[in-house]
Amino acid sequence: MQTSITQAIGKRQLGYCLCVLLSAWCGPVSAEGSAPDPALEQFKIAWDAARQGDHDTFRQIKGSLQDYILFPYLQYEDYRNRRSSVPVDEMVAFLTNHRDWAFEPGLRIAWLRSLARKGRWADLLANSRGVTDTALRCQRARGRIILGKTDGLLSEAQSLWAVGKSQPDECDPVFAWLVSSGGVTESLAWERIRLAMEANKRSLVMYLARYVPEDQRRWLESWNQYRRAGYARLEQARRWPDNEITRMILTTSLQRLARKDATRAAAKFAKLEGHFSWEEATKIAVLRDIALYSAVALEDDTPLHMSRVPAVHRDSQLLEWWARFLLSRQDWPALAEVIAQMPGEISNDDRWRYWLAQAELRSGQVKPPSELLQELAGKANYYGFLAADEMGLDYNICPLQPDIKDAEIDRIAGLAGFQHGLELRRAGLHNWAIREWSLAAARLPAADLKIAAALAHREGWYDRAIFALGNSGDLRFYEWRFPLAWETEIKREATANDLDPAWVYGTIRSESAMVETAQSSANAMGLMQITPATGKRVARRHGLAWRGSRQLKTVAGNLPIGTAYMRDLLQDYDDNPVLVSGSYNAGPNAVSRWLDSRPAGEAAIWVETLPYFETRDYIPRVLAFTTLYDWRLDGTVKRISGRMPHIESGKISVTGFADVVCRSQLQTATMGK
Known part of the structure; x- marks a missing residue:
């Protein structure tokens, strides 16, 4: 069932006066000290009434707000509740007139599903052309069967059936028809099995x-x-007959085994290879997966497995993992050769330019100073800061000062989608506000995105400014991209837990992009993305207040727990911020595995060889963001290498602080949004 808009907001106090007195609605007012907007306050009361099932009050208030900018959201809530009984023409007209509003897709799907539940097949077919929702596609197909409109349906039903997972229950009647019609052929069945x-x-x-x-x-x-x-006994399948089906089963089995144990997969393949007439493409696909997962596991046989994959079939992913394997072995000449084989869009990335510079220097191919490192040191990102540390250079950060006229900001603020988003935010409906804003921003030309960022900055909507600038490519508006929001609170909690405030800021910026009410698919919440289980455990351990998971979506309830958790991790990992960030992102169990399986020594090499791409990118992002926040807070920054002790030994290669200068206006800014 479509989520009610009233379910998207927090619990509100009963009654208008109490609501205002206790500031239950967390959206900001339009101007400091201005009187509440009566229409906005009535809108809030209407949602309280709808949430509590008080439909009489809801309808009474709804009728008085027809000229209010968010009146369509009241209509949405009304239509959502009455979707099974609303006349078709009325619903179609409403959806058509509001196709640019964020609620339209969800309401349309909910309405179409209600038509199917009511068996209104003709209405469903007339209004569901082009649907992509799987359950609705099946309900539409069922309607065609019931109404006898099955011309051309066989191929649609087959495409719904031939997938590698179980389909929704709504598809069962369609699949029964498909089987009875002889549509599940032997070849189609084997395709789905594959x-x-x-x-x-x-x-x-x-x-x-x-x-x-x-x-x-x-x-x-x-x-x-x-x-x-x-x-373990897969080689026994060599007694099978050699045909397309047996080869498919063995190919899939070998590729699944390679993910867990590439060496064993290679041994099994060697025993099976001569008994089956593998097509060349299939054979290469198996060898490619063996080589890939051997490299991911940093297995000693990786060079042998790589050599069996013809050069023309070594794709970017395979080459990058071959490079990481060589990096783990510090085989610098071979690393330089593999980076040279990468496609230009990969090898020209700062990641591989940095490691190419290291390979050239450490293999003696290039004498210091390295021109490539010199060039990288001009960039305000993780690899640029590492390069500057190695060369003993100041950090090159060249901020752009926003120069956007108020008239331009007002022009963007006047666009309907931004008006809707801002008003929804004032109403405390944060999820809907973000959806409306995002839809509006997606319609803008790239040149206007920085103006949208200016509007978000003016409204104190930090994450919208961050994302707008990230999508625009204007990454040097550091004041907006790295706002010093909640500075007093963050410094207080950092100090209480003996943490660097810049590191806390860098973690928050990486975790939630400064969204106080953020909630991830893994149920991590708030600025520091703490799960309720972790929050409860940390609160109990440190004697902190715990009033339930909802407190994690507030600054006051999230920061004490998040910073205490960082302090716990620092103690667990001997004051190594790299390991702390790795654990914060992937969990302590993953870090324990990596400490056993990845190369000890230089932290930068350890990070680059991590098997999780998310963590492999997350740790450098936190470090780079921490460096930029250090600059924003203090002007002079701790060198990034000083935050990266060697794995196990704790040795720090470069210490001290770096001054910040602006050597070039051609600088590339930090990674990510």
Whole structure:
């Protein structure tokens, strides 16, 4: 069911006066000290009434706000509740007239689903052309079956059926029709089995066995036995006949095994290879996966596996992981050769330009000073700061001062989508506000995005300014991209936990982009993205107030717990910020595995060889953002290398502080948004 807009806001106090007195609505007023907008306050009361099921009060207030800018949201809530009984023409007209509003897609889907539940198939078919929602596609197909409009339906039903996962229950009637119509052919059944195997959906694979000839099912039964034993006896399949189906099963099995143990997969493939007439592309795909996952695991046989993949089939991902393997071994000449094989869009990235410079210097191919490092040192990002440290240079940060006229900001503020977003924010409906703003920003030409950022900055909406500038490419508006929001609170909690405030800021900026009410798909909440389980545990350990998970979406409730958690991690990891950030992002279990399996020594090498791309990018981002916040707070910054002790030894290669200068107006700013 479509989420009610009233479910998107926090619990409100009953009654208008109490609501105002306790400032329950957390959206800012339009002007400091200005009187509340009566229409806005009535709008809030209407949502309270709807949330509490007081439909009489809701409808009474709704009728008085027809000229209010957010009146369509009242209509949305009304139509959402009555969607099963609203006349078709009325609903279609409302959706058509509000196609640019954020609520339109969700309301349309909810309405179409209600038509299906009511068995109103003709209305559903007339209004659901082009739907992409899987359940609705199936309901639309079912409607066509019921109404006898099945011309051309077979291919649609087959495309819905042939996927590597179980489909929604709404698809069952369609699939029953497909089977009875002879649409599940032997080749289609094997195609879906292949997809299910690749997705590691064992139960689905065995369910699908019913759709293949009985004499072929034994291969699936054998496959299931091999899979359950971790493919330990996969080489026994060399007794199988050589045909397209057996080769497909073995190819998928070898690729699944390679993910867990590339060396064993290579050994199994060597025993099977001569018994099957593999197509060249299939053979290369298996060898490519063996080489890739061998490199990810930093296995000693990686060079051998790489050599078996023809050079023309070494894609960017494979080359990057080959480079990381060589970096872990500090094979600098070979590393330089592999980076040279990367496509230009990869090798020209600052990541690989930095490591190429290191490879050239450490292999003796280039004598210091390195021109490449000199060039990188002019950039205000992780690799630029590392390069500057190595060369003993000041940090080159060249901020741009915003010069955007008020008239331009007012022009953007006058656009409907931004008006909707700002008013929803004042109403405390943050999720809807972000959706409206994002839709409006997506319609702007790139040149206007920095003006949208100026509007967001004027409104104190930090994350919208950050994202607008990130999408615009105007990355040197540092004052807006790295705002000193909640400076008093952050410094207080950092000091209480003996943390560098710049590091706390860098973590917050990386975790939530300064969104106080942020909530991730993993249920991490607030500025520092703390899960309720972690929050409760940390609060108990440190004697901090714990009033439930909702406090994590407030500055006052989030910062004490988040900073205490950072202090705990510092103690666990011997004051190594690199390991702390890794654990903060991926969890302590992952860091423990990496400490056992990745090369000890230089922190930058350890980070670059991490198997999780998110953490591999997260740690450098936190370090770069910390450096920029250090500059924003104090002007002089601690060198980034000083925040990167060697793994295990704790040795710090470069210490001290760097002055900040602006040597070039051609500087590239820091990574990310």
